[in-house]
Amino acid sequence: MLTMASEKPILYSYFRSSCSWRVRIALALKGIAYDVVPVNLLKDGGEQFSAEFKAVNPMQQVPVLKIDGITLSESLAIIHYLEDTRPNPRLLPQDPKKRAQVRMIADHIAAGIQPIQNLSILNKIGEKKMEWAQNCVVSGFQALEQILQHTAGRYCVGDEVSMADLCLVPQVANAERFKVDMGPYPTITRINKALLELEAFKVSHPSRQPDTPAELRA
Template sequence: MLQVPALRIDGVTLSQSLAIIEYLEETRPSPALLPRDPVQRARCRIISDHITSGIQPLQNLAVLKKVGDGSQEWAQHFIRRGFQALEQLLQETAGRYCVGDEVTMADLCLVPQVFNADRFKVDMAPYPTISRLNQSLMELEAFQVTHPSRQPDTPPELRA
């Protein structure tokens, strides 16, 4: 589909965020990105899928180009709609991070989506749990150095 991300690792090229993350979890299990408890593991996957399948695809560049002039409003609408549901999910699962007090796959999905919300000027006030979790994650060096605003292909106006 000519989309990112793609990862060439162990002699194979993988695509799609969650497939890549699950491959890394299975082949490099430390640090763990999925909780050990099956219920928490399922909740982590629900949150991750909610972000990567329910919110993020509606702001892809190809979609926004097709929408045209109303792309900012389009993106805001779907981010707000997704964040309303996500805020409720996270109120049930969150500790310091999305699912308890350990960084999980859900956290890896949350930070770029909050970046998109900022990019499209979504008011984050109605989402205090999402905002708090993002702030906690951004205190971690790994999230600081890999933040979307620091990637080589980030447009200059969005760079940190």
């Protein structure tokens, strides 16, 4: 185990960022108190493009977590670090097959769906943004629904909350925001509903963040 630095972790986050939400869920599940520095991805052309934030993350994306004297970007890398240093409750199963399934589903969402429908891509698409986003999510969810029919218990892989679930819930929220019909995805819908009943998913929800606009607050 590492000797933990005494400073409180700092999370650079945007309330609606699905990648930031994944990390907020992990921090909540593991009981890690942290301070939030909001980075508004829309204000003044995007605060992530400021020189100040570029010094924090050269990729100019959220989330970023400052913890234990290091600065980490990329949500799954952050979650893996939290898992390595604060293993309880675990977010990766001990069984190698289940662990591989969790990583597969997490990557399917984090690499195969979310990046091609995120803000930086949609801004380049022009007026067909909604149609593009819907197509990205639908093709990804068609595959994910099939995968989950083989791996799911109560949650994405068996009955324990895992890194896969941390990716699923924010992606379903994106799908709903892009008005994707969730009817064809009963397994995704069922798992999402069960996860949203858990406290860690509630407190990390975009409607309950320090930078959530008043009209979107829970």
